[in-house]
Amino acid sequence: METKITTPRLLDGIAIAAGIKTEVAAEVRSLGLQGVTPGLAVILVGNVAASEIYVRSKVKTCGELGIYSEMLTPPDSITTDEMLELIAKLNDRNDIDGILIQLPLPSHVDTRRLLEAVDPSKDVDGFHPINAGRLLAEGYSGSTSSKSGKLALAPCTPAGIMEILRRSDIEIAGKNAVVLGRSDIVGKPAASMLINASATVTVCHSRTKDLAKYTREADILVAAIGRPGFVTAEMVKPGATLIDVGINRVTDAAEVEGFFPGNEARAALFAKRGSVVVGDIHPAAFAISGAYTPVPGGVGALTIAMLMQNTVTAAKARRG
Template sequence: MSSGARILDGIAIAASIKAEVGAEVKALAAKGIVPGLAVILVGHVPASEIYVRSKVKTCGELGIFSEMLTPPETITTEEMLALVAELNVREDIDGILIQLPLPKHVDTRRLLEAVSPDKDVDGFHPINAGRLQSGQPGLAPCTPAGILEILKRSNLPIAGQNAVVVGRSDIVGKPAAMMLLNASATVTICHSKTKDLAKITREADLLVAAIGQPGFVTAEMVKPGATLIDVGINRVTDAAEVEGFFPGDAGRVATFAKRGSVVVGDIHPAAFALSGAYTPVPGGVGALTIAMLMANTVTAAKLRRGLPVK
């Protein structure tokens, strides 16, 4: 790994954000306000259960009230809508989070749009997407918000930079592009139909990879000295692939031997050596998602009460 490449430590940045959120929660408590988050977890999806427990635990650490609702796998869309409607009118709940994925028979889009935009701490509601596009205060999706925090807190330039976002999902790609545009970057969005993708990515001062394919962005696609933001979290279970991504990396080989898989981002590890700065996987962007959810819950509590938001 090149000594010139700076590792952007998502874990340390997330800890700073959580400390700030904790201080804000204390300040609100002095005014008799306790931010509240409701998390709906349908059925038993082990990965979702681990993630939700982590969210609830973080709420407890920061002094945010949390309530976990665990309806059965058999719940209907109508029953879920009734549950969301109840949470929408509760004064003690500032944020509502529906853990995805939902069972196939449940209409996910209807449910996400049923959440009050003022309590939509995931930032998925079309009204919040519109607020983001028009630069109004609102609730932005947690992962893109985390990307912006990494860049700002690492004192990396955004204004005037050529930013390329690879991936156009509603959850990461589009909102990340909009936030970078709002921060005065010149933004290009690329996707599976983009022609001569490598030519475009090589022009990027700031490259965000959110396409969901392990090692998709290779060293040949990167401009030397660029900032690389890797949103991907892909599990690789093939020994030959692991060796291809991490040649001679004893640590990764040991992890693979123990767990049968290793995590790889959307950027090939060999590309990081060319960068000026990069987010590692794990320990980069993913580390900020829960911290930004906590920040959104406090923002929602303030916005709902007409209090100023920094």
């Protein structure tokens, strides 16, 4: 008997995102022939530097794909009621298919209430509970089947995970999938989608005992816990598919060397910036995997592409 040693396959989020964007651009052109231009409104409250960068890059991508976009920038002092009015106006406008409220919002506004005020059919972030419920019940807008034909807009990060798996021909049905983390925007919806794709799904979290017992059995492991390099090589099954959702900034030189021993490119990056970005999965675990999403350039690279796809899906459902 021969032991088969294979090189882990890098699941290139940037390339997959590019493919999705190309498809979305084609759909936008086709909608254009019917006189429909999908429209996205982004609400950016106050002056949070990171949020501004994200929003600018979303607006820029809209432009590239032919999606109309509008950026609303109310001041930090805006009240919940004023926000509700803003959202109501966007809900009423026929030219706006998607409404995105960039988070985090100032602490004096009621974020949950605002997210629930967005018309679910325009909820391109997939944060409305009715979309979470539909997602759990019947899969998401990108899936091929739907029990009711009702639109379930999925949150962008887990939707991106499913696109990576599907476009990389990684079998899901009948596989053992383990999700680390139970957040409302990643862990839980990822579990919902994997269950509907017929994986056997285990949701682990901070209260899980003997975590490695679960992770070592995973054919597909999704890590979304926000702890740098938490999943070590000893915790994964050789040949598994590793999906790393973590984006953690590491500023300690010894830690960086631990994650990337002898990696000159990372060392140089660290020397230049004083930090590097590391996922929740240790690079040594990637080395024994069958396939993995790198950080950066993996799941994170899909987010904006999925937002664009959701916007077009919403436009088609509303006006197509």
